[in-house]
Amino acid sequence: MVSREEQRARVEAALAAHLLDHGLAQTSLRELARAAAVSDRMLLYYFADKAEVLGCAAQRIAADLAGHIGEAVGEGERLAPLALLERAGALVTRAEIRPYMRLWVQMIAAAGRGEAPFPAIAEAMLAGFLAWVEAHLAIDEAADRQAVAAMIVAAVDGLAIIDIGRGPDLAARAALAIPHLGRAL
Amino acid sequence: MVSREEQRARVEAALAAHLLDHGLAQTSLRELARAAAVSDRMLLYYFADKAEVLGCAAQRIAADLAGHIGEAVGEGERLAPLALLERAGALVTRAEIRPYMRLWVQMIAAAGRGEAPFPAIAEAMLAGFLAWVEAHLAIDEAADRQAVAAMIVAAVDGLAIIDIGRGPDLAARAALAIPHLGRAL
DNA sequence: ATATGAATGTAGCAACTGCTACATGGATTC
DNA sequence: GAATCCATGTAGCAGTTGCTACATTCATAT
Numbered sequence: 001m002v003s004r005e006e007q008r009a010r011v012e013a014a015l016a017a018h019l020l021d022h023g024l025a026q027t028s029l030r031e032l033a034r035a036a037a038v039s040d041r042m043l044l045y046y047f048a049d050k051a052e053v054l055g056c057a058a059q060r061i062a063a064d065l066a067g068h069i070g071e072a073v074g075e076g077e078r079l080a081p082l083a084l085l086e087r088a089g090a091l092v093t094r095a096e097i098r099p100y101m102r103l104w105v106q107m108i109a110a111a112g113r114g115e116a117p118f119p120a121i122a123e124a125m126l127a128g129f130l131a132w133v134e135a136h137l138a139i140d141e142a143a144d145r146q147a148v149a150a151m152i153v154a155a156v157d158g159l160a161i162i163d164i165g166r167g168p169d170l171a172a173r174a175a176l177a178i179p180h181l182g183r184a185l
Numbered sequence: 186m187v188s189r190e191e192q193r194a195r196v197e198a199a200l201a202a203h204l205l206d207h208g209l210a211q212t213s214l215r216e217l218a219r220a221a222a223v224s225d226r227m228l229l230y231y232f233a234d235k236a237e238v239l240g241c242a243a244q245r246i247a248a249d250l251a252g253h254i255g256e257a258v259g260e261g262e263r264l265a266p267l268a269l270l271e272r273a274g275a276l277v278t279r280a281e282i283r284p285y286m287r288l289w290v291q292m293i294a295a296a297g298r299g300e301a302p303f304p305a306i307a308e309a310m311l312a313g314f315l316a317w318v319e320a321h322l323a324i325d326e327a328a329d330r331q332a333v334a335a336m337i338v339a340a341v342d343g344l345a346i347i348d349i350g351r352g353p354d355l356a357a358r359a360a361l362a363i364p365h366l367g368r369a370l
Numbered sequence: 371a372t373a374t375g376a377a378t379g380t381a382g383c384a385a386c387t388g389c390t391a392c393a394t395g396g397a398t399t400c
Numbered sequence: 401g402a403a404t405c406c407a408t409g410t411a412g413c414a415g416t417t418g419c420t421a422c423a424t425t426c427a428t429a430t
Binding site (some may be wrong): 023025080081082085102108109110111112113114122123126139140143144146147148150152153154155156158159161164165170171173174175176177178180181183 | 209210267295310311324331333336337344347349351367
């Protein structure tokens, strides 16, 4: 017999891996249980209900993603908007990050449908993204700092949409095209 | 008695309206049928299966959206990347367009989950967006034209994500911040 | 008027959903 | 050794799902 807390942690990790692999497609309690190699009965012993199951797994995923992203720009380093966008955009199609971004789009969509627990999760994750960008954004005080940060986050997230709809190749090329955005004819 | 074709058209319009209102949240055959004021039995008389029900409604929605977007930039008019992005970005939070964009994000997510019929629909819609942007994009031939277009589409779609996660206010401000993207400290 | 086929209603099946009641094993405590 | 409690298994309920079998009505053609 293993303590409930240990199992919870192990199951959480397995669920996170499963979500990253399969997205929010197969997320019935029975499928999640199979992915975590426990019975569905046990899932609801470790967690209160399905929302908590998904919520805990998503929280862990968010933390992992934050860790990955944190490495992209040095502590205290600050970049101009397009430079920061370029740096962040290059992450989206990297093999370690791609599953996170694809899942992120599905979570935001679930939040849009009002499906618990995703509204809260999406809001928290988005706030994290915005804070990270703002912290590394070099821009004069006259500009709406938060709005510029939001636009950068939007562009990065949009790359994930391109990735989903057309594959990573176009998404990667789009990211590389960021320096051309500022150029006129 | 009404001809099957007439009913199909009427039902399609009702379904499109319902999807724009409620997203992909309540899309069981019984709910869709209620929204269209027919019996679920009839839905599967007009359409082959649920995938065709959603597919036809989505196709109509895509056509409507294309119409709305078409008005944003004059026929034959061409703009520099950031200018085009600004023009398109301003649409996302406009009251008539907002429901379309929110639904679009949900469709892309469903496509990412492999849920029929959305992979095909999402691919077609995305191709339409890309073609529209490319057609209005003024940029020198040295640049990867398709990639720049993809980046613009990404940024616009990303605004919809901000809208979903944080509401239209920040999304609108982010769109207004586009001119600041090119500015350094 | 009768036959035919299209349009519609009623009822329900089988699979899956989240969740629960109940029983049982094994360890710990007294 | 008895009592207790945590951890786990079995079985199943009630609701929802996509879809279908079957019966019926109605319009039209002969």
